[in-house]
Amino acid sequence: MKQFYFFVVLLVVSVGLGGCAExxxxxxxxxxxxxxxxxxxxxxxxxxxxxxxxxxxxxxxxxxxxxxxxxxxxxxxxxxxxxxxxxxxxxxxxxxxxxxxxxxxxxxxxxxxxxxxxxxxxxxxxxxxxxxxxxxxxxxxxxxxxxxxxxxxxxxxxxxxxxxxxxxxxxxxxxxxxxxxxxxxxxxxxxxxxxxxxxxxxxxxxxxxxxxxxxxxxxKLSRDDYHNGTHELKVKGDELSSTLLKDPPDEISLVFDPIKTHRNLKLVDLKQPEFDMNISIQARILEIKDNINIGDAKSAEELEKAISKKLKSEISRVIAYCQEIGSDVFGYGEYYRSSVRNSELTEEKWREMYKEMKVNVNIDFTLIRSGVFE
Incomplete structure (x- = not known):
């Protein structure tokens, strides 16, 4: 028993000295x-x-x-x-x-x-x-x-x-x-x-x-779900329904706060390749410059359509630019490789496919309430 305690003490001292050395x-x-x-x-x-x-x-x-x-x-x-x-x-x-x-x-x-x-x-x-x-x-x-x-x-x-x-x-x-x-x-x-x-x-x-x-x-919306932050958006006046503004300016600026987003990506064509990307956004309007009655259900619906259209256009623009310079920051190639059995996808092969890739962007934007305190 004494030998056992001796070895335990020796081990503790050795570990301590080893620690001190570092x-x-x-x-x-x-x-x-x-x-x-x-x-x-x-x-x-x-x-x-x-x-x-x-x-x-x-x-x-x-x-x-x-x-x-x-x-x-x-x-x-x-x-x-x-x-x-x-x-x-x-x-x-x-x-x-x-x-x-x-x-x-x-x-x-x-x-x-x-x-x-x-x-x-x-x-x-x-x-x-x-x-x-x-x-x-x-x-x-x-x-x-x-x-x-x-x-x-x-x-x-x-x-x-x-x-x-x-x-x-x-x-x-x-x-x-x-x-x-x-x-x-x-x-x-x-x-x-x-x-x-x-x-x-x-x-x-x-x-x-x-x-x-x-x-x-x-x-971020194109890569994964978005959970925080705010975003400022400018919508052209001619993209707004007359029910929203009878005499709209050239563009209106608004800020929204995405409460919940979800992205769903689906490969629909293996050869081109082609993807369907559906993004749902539930958000609240924090600020809007022009006098639009968002409390009115019909006005809110028209504004949702205008925002959805603008977001679709902006995301499509960003994707097209990334294709032009050959940068797949969204990971479409990774998704393609994991979706196609025995794809044997290489870096060089995907670079060529990426140039011709097509992404069908669909946005479902929903206003859940206007402002933080309403």
Whole structure:
């Protein structure tokens, strides 16, 4: 029995000592919170790292270090040699790509991040209009720490469904899946602020086009169900029934809040291919500029038809543009592969089929009530 207790104590002490060997003193390390990648000379990489170092009294200071090298790991080593403390990636919250870097391809960066066990799969990715260095090095008077600020900016807009989600987990899934492409938020400096300005569309790992940030709503509706957020829509006056407005303006602006949406996708032709996409939306009108009596059942029905028609047109426009540039951010190819037995679908085969793909968009928009408090 004494021998048993001796071995138990020995095991506990060994585990404790082993744990101590891996302990990192916070004051002795620099925490990389965000990194940006730009193209350097001769197709090299320029990395700009935001580094937070915590002092003995839990006060922190932030530094920005830039380095160039032939590879991502090479720039990381160079940044580490220029830092006063050993750098750790465990607090990395975001990776940004300059637009020229994104056009050359981000696949290697995704692969490198996935191989690093210290990096969370919840880390957010985004593209920057222009280069990341100038965005990150700019001195913003109202922003204390640009790395943390950008992460919070992306995170809260993703949670409120104002922009598509771009975690490392989701992006890597889109990258490695056959028949599905990457879409990332685009950010830019707008004078003294950082703004989300659009969506970057990829073909495999290369950025091939962009959409306005408002089009994120149509991309999300076409990819999956929408649960949160608001959307502003402009409907042309000649698309409105005379029962709504006798003398309508050129267009009316309205804001609606989707309470519940559901997307149903069905493959109806294997050869072309052709899909039926039915989207149902239950929403409330939060604001409408013109004097339309939505409380009247007939007026509400006419407005529902006008909104449905406009949404169908906008979604069809976005799909057509994505086909034109060859970016399947909706995952139609993935759905086709899972729906057709023994399809043996390859990336190259789907690229050719995607050009001729047809999607029949049907929208069923229903007003459940007008305004938040009615």
């Amino acid at each position: 302990t990192k003193i916070l004051e002795e390390v620099g925490l990389t919170t965000l990194v940006g990648y730009d193209l350097a000379k001769e197709d090299g990489v320029e990395s700009t790292a935001i580094i937070r170092q915590v002092g003995t009294e839990l006060q922190s200071k932030v530094s920005i270090i830039t380095a160039e090298n032939a590879t991502i790991q090479g720039t990381r080593a160079k940044v580490n040699r220029r830092a006063a403390e050993k750098l750790e990636s465990g607090q990395l919250r975001g990776v940004l790509f300059g637009d020229e870097f994104a056009k050359k391809g981000i696949g290697h960066s995704i692969d490198t991040s996935l191989k690093n066990p210290a990096i969370s799969e919840g880390m957010l990715l985004a593209v920057v209009e222009g280069d990341t260095k100038s965005l990150l090095e700019y001195e913003y008077p109202s922003i204390d720490e640009i790395g943390q600020h950008i992460h919070k900016l992306l995170d809260q807009n993703i949670k409120s469904e104002q922009v598509i989600s771009s975690t490392l987990h989701e992006v890597s899934y889109d990258y490695y899946a056959v028949g599905r492409d990457i879409a990332l938020p685009i950010i830019k400096r707008d004078e003294e602020l950082v703004d989300i300005s659009g969506i970057a569309l990829f073909k495999k790992d290369k950025m091939v086009g962009t959409l306005l940030v408002d089009d994120s709503f149509y991309v």
